[in-house]
Amino acid sequence: MRIVLVGPPGAGKGTQAAYLAENLSIPHVSTGDLFRANIGQGTALGKQAQEYMNAGELVPDEVTIGMAKDRLDQPDAAEGFLLDGFPRNLAQAEALDQILAERGAHLDGVLDLEIPEDQVVQRIAGRRTCRTDSAHTFHVDHKRPQVAGRCDECGGELYQRADDSEETVRKRLEVYHRETEPIIGFYQAKGLVVTISAMGRVAEVTERAMDALRTKAA
Ligand code: AP5
Ligand code: MG
DSSP: OEEEEEOOTTSSHHHHHHHHHHHHTOOEEEHHHHHHHHHHHTOHHHHHHHHHHHHTOOOOHHHHHHHHHHHHTSGGGSSOEEEESOOOSHHHHHHHHHHHHHTTOOOOEEEEEEOOHHHHHHHHHTEEEESSOTTOEEETTTBOOSSTTBOTTTOOBEEOOGGGSHHHHHHHHHHIIIIITHHHHHHHTTTOEEEEEOOSOHHHHHHHHHHHHHHHHO
16 A cells, blocks of 8 residues: 555654554654654764754755655555655645656655644643654653663664654644645645545554545445
8 A cells, every 4th residue: 555644743644654664564754754864874964854844844845755765666665655845845746746757656645643732832842752763752741761771673762853852843743734735735626535534543543544445436
């Protein structure tokens, strides 16, 4: 399956993507995680991305689209993938269409996670992220690590993302409404969108998402 996950910052895209990718045996491809890995390794791409990310702005398309294409060209993504955080504007959505068309492939669904804005702020304020792999995330109330300050998956140090301050979250939300929400209409016109509530326990949301994707694929 080829799926795009869309939703505001803090909706739980990364959290859900980890479970959905495992259930569906497809790779979880997060452009945010790819950028953070590059920043951690001090690459030129990481240096280009960092100031935009810290400001809550989108990294320019010429950087982002090339990175996403390279990742989707890896053999593990040949038969399917779960995209988290890409595409994030109409130009990226069109670029993804082209990447898929070149391979004779198409998207199977776009899963849209809906959540009230006050919940987003609460989820992000309590998030703790693993420094070794930013796909591993925890929450001070809802998903506590077994050992305080350490990642359950790899033992990495947990920290608060620089872009998780309340001011930057407000900026990211503004960018989401302006740049990213229009892609929902773009995909609705293609009949691809299923919208689910991202409220409730993590496992409940996963179940809702799996049901929605099964219905979409049927
Ligand atoms: P990115 O890393 O994609 O950030 P985001 O979209 O802002 O989303 P988040 O990762 O903040 O939230 P999430 O929905 O994954 O929530 P999570 O599962 O962690 O992008 C960061 C930046 O990179 C961008 O601002 C931009 O600069 C750049 N970038 C990335 N992609 C780009 C692109 N395509 N183009 C241009 N620039 C790009 O959950 C949040 C918290 O809630 C966690 O603590 C979690 O444990 C908790 N939680 C999750 N589910 C539940 C639940 N059901 N109940 C209670 N708590 C929950
Ligand atoms: Mg995320």
